[in-house]
Amino acid sequence: MTTQLESWNNGAAKSAILDFVQKVTTTNGPDFVPPAERIATFDNDGTLWLEKPMYIQLEHGLRAIGRAAAEKPELRERQPFKAVYEKDMAWLGKAAADYAKGDPSGVLTLVMGLAEVLEGITVEAFEADVLDFLSNVQEAHFKKPYKQLTYGPMVELVHYLQDNGFQVYITSGGGRDFMRAVCEEIYQIPRSMVIGSSVTFKYGEDAQGIPQILRTREIEQPIDDGPGKPPHIHRTIGRRPILAAGNSDGDIHMLKYAKGHKGPSLALLVHHDDTQREFCYDGGSEKALQLAQQEGWIVVSMKDDWKKVFA
Amino acid sequence: MTTQLESWNNGAAKSAILDFVQKVTTTNGPDFVPPAERIATFDNDGTLWLEKPMYIQLEHGLRAIGRAAAEKPELRERQPFKAVYEKDMAWLGKAAADYAKGDPSGVLTLVMGLAEVLEGITVEAFEADVLDFLSNVQEAHFKKPYKQLTYGPMVELVHYLQDNGFQVYITSGGGRDFMRAVCEEIYQIPRSMVIGSSVTFKYGEDAQGIPQILRTREIEQPIDDGPGKPPHIHRTIGRRPILAAGNSDGDIHMLKYAKGHKGPSLALLVHHDDTQREFCYDGGSEKALQLAQQEGWIVVSMKDDWKKVFA
Numbered sequence: 001m002t003t004q005l006e007s008w009n010n011g012a013a014k015s016a017i018l019d020f021v022q023k024v025t026t027t028n029g030p031d032f033v034p035p036a037e038r039i040a041t042f043d044n045d046g047t048l049w050l051e052k053p054m055y056i057q058l059e060h061g062l063r064a065i066g067r068a069a070a071e072k073p074e075l076r077e078r079q080p081f082k083a084v085y086e087k088d089m090a091w092l093g094k095a096a097a098d099y100a101k102g103d104p105s106g107v108l109t110l111v112m113g114l115a116e117v118l119e120g121i122t123v124e125a126f127e128a129d130v131l132d133f134l135s136n137v138q139e140a141h142f143k144k145p146y147k148q149l150t151y152g153p154m155v156e157l158v159h160y161l162q163d164n165g166f167q168v169y170i171t172s173g174g175g176r177d178f179m180r181a182v183c184e185e186i187y188q189i190p191r192s193m194v195i196g197s198s199v200t201f202k203y204g205e206d207a208q209g210i211p212q213i214l215r216t217r218e219i220e221q222p223i224d225d226g227p228g229k230p231p232h233i234h235r236t237i238g239r240r241p242i243l244a245a246g247n248s249d250g251d252i253h254m255l256k257y258a259k260g261h262k263g264p265s266l267a268l269l270v271h272h273d274d275t276q277r278e279f280c281y282d283g284g285s286e287k288a289l290q291l292a293q294q295e296g297w298i299v300v301s302m303k304d305d306w307k308k309v310f311a
Numbered sequence: 312m313t314t315q316l317e318s319w320n321n322g323a324a325k326s327a328i329l330d331f332v333q334k335v336t337t338t339n340g341p342d343f344v345p346p347a348e349r350i351a352t353f354d355n356d357g358t359l360w361l362e363k364p365m366y367i368q369l370e371h372g373l374r375a376i377g378r379a380a381a382e383k384p385e386l387r388e389r390q391p392f393k394a395v396y397e398k399d400m401a402w403l404g405k406a407a408a409d410y411a412k413g414d415p416s417g418v419l420t421l422v423m424g425l426a427e428v429l430e431g432i433t434v435e436a437f438e439a440d441v442l443d444f445l446s447n448v449q450e451a452h453f454k455k456p457y458k459q460l461t462y463g464p465m466v467e468l469v470h471y472l473q474d475n476g477f478q479v480y481i482t483s484g485g486g487r488d489f490m491r492a493v494c495e496e497i498y499q500i501p502r503s504m505v506i507g508s509s510v511t512f513k514y515g516e517d518a519q520g521i522p523q524i525l526r527t528r529e530i531e532q533p534i535d536d537g538p539g540k541p542p543h544i545h546r547t548i549g550r551r552p553i554l555a556a557g558n559s560d561g562d563i564h565m566l567k568y569a570k571g572h573k574g575p576s577l578a579l580l581v582h583h584d585d586t587q588r589e590f591c592y593d594g595g596s597e598k599a600l601q602l603a604q605q606e607g608w609i610v611v612s613m614k615d616d617w618k619k620v621f622a
Contacts, residue, residue, distance in 0.1 A: 200532075203539070203542060213542055230522055
């Protein structure tokens, strides 16, 4: 039995979603879209799960960088190892603040430090480490394991779309292989349907001659964010989405891409306006919120449109 | 009703396939593999369709390069435009012969020339051009449109695996978007399940402000061939295949990767030994054929194992 978005309050957002799905699934209707073309793409951080007070993947990265800096004193002579080891909140805070203002240099230094630390490990070893972190480390504010901090109404929407013949993909600005560790468990989205940023890989063979995929320290270009998202979507899916959901300026190009579909399309922008149950912030989403009306995107108010926030 | 590989003769290859599928699909059996992990990867050129006397995609590329050289005389001052325009069979033949011997420089010059000619066009325009070529141009030797030159027993095998809960991917050393133009029609493989080589893309907006994905002239690294295949497979699927099929030395790493699966695995190597119905050649497959026995790969004889060659 298909859900009817029970964790959503009645209102413009819920109606827009129900109407859209009704329309594209009505056989012989003027807006019918065959299942093969029912592509939906969902941003992850801030759209499907928590991204404040810190990106979950950033917390994982800081731990790995900190462990490496503790083990190898020579690393502490340079960034990001020095700041992480010394818990230099001024440096780390500036990296985060700059990123929100559109200057990714500090965050890139962290990302490159992490890629360096993880260079040469197998994709399986990385995944096991991520799964352990997401399952066993408790998030400081909500006091729950990270993997439990998904947004219930959005996960319900993913399942509602899947039940209606949609192929639902994640398009994360963060790491693709990071989300693959839990996507099947927490969203019931197959790992082949996760698009995201990544390092590149190389082929190797272990001591027994068994082929292994090893991480390099090279960041694959483009990052799956902003104008990088549509090319990533094309590369993986080969079709333009008819539905896209995001929450920040990094999702603008993806939302426009979906709305450029010839035929029916729907773009959703999750607005973090719930002081009580989550956090209230527009930082990093100012342009998207400003564009929403003229572009015909549906703004989803966490406060008004959702009966609950977390799954 | 599931096929039982009716276009295959009884013999070691057919038995190995039927036994393997039986084994991994037997619930509660010791070798049961859940559907999510039943990943199969198939090389394309020479495995699923014709690759002689010339790679089909090469014929398409030569035409595009030739058109550009005819329109822009200044291009003819350099390779590959000069050779293609002048039909310089010595230069073109050497490029092909060098490639078979492991020196890709001439073929790379052609690939880069093609990427240059197609720079800036939309992915939809490229796909339409490919579809037109594959549907309407007749192959010189067999006198049929290119898209009809698939191997019937291999297409039957793809469907047999799909019917048994496998997710079947193409992993082409050639262009991913080239195969996407016809994969759904000729193999019933969704375009999101095509892995292959590619240029990179950039985001653009057309005169109406509609987002478009545009081809660049940059070749994405690595090429999806040889040691590049397993990293491509990881990037797209995120799981190790349990079955892989190829026909040439470019498939060695993929076949080894599949055989490295912890649990049951099957690797198939198609051998072009049918002088009557296709072509007889080992060139470019010498190492793979030599490795087959020690690695436990099943060699599929087109002559002995197949009742027919073309679909």
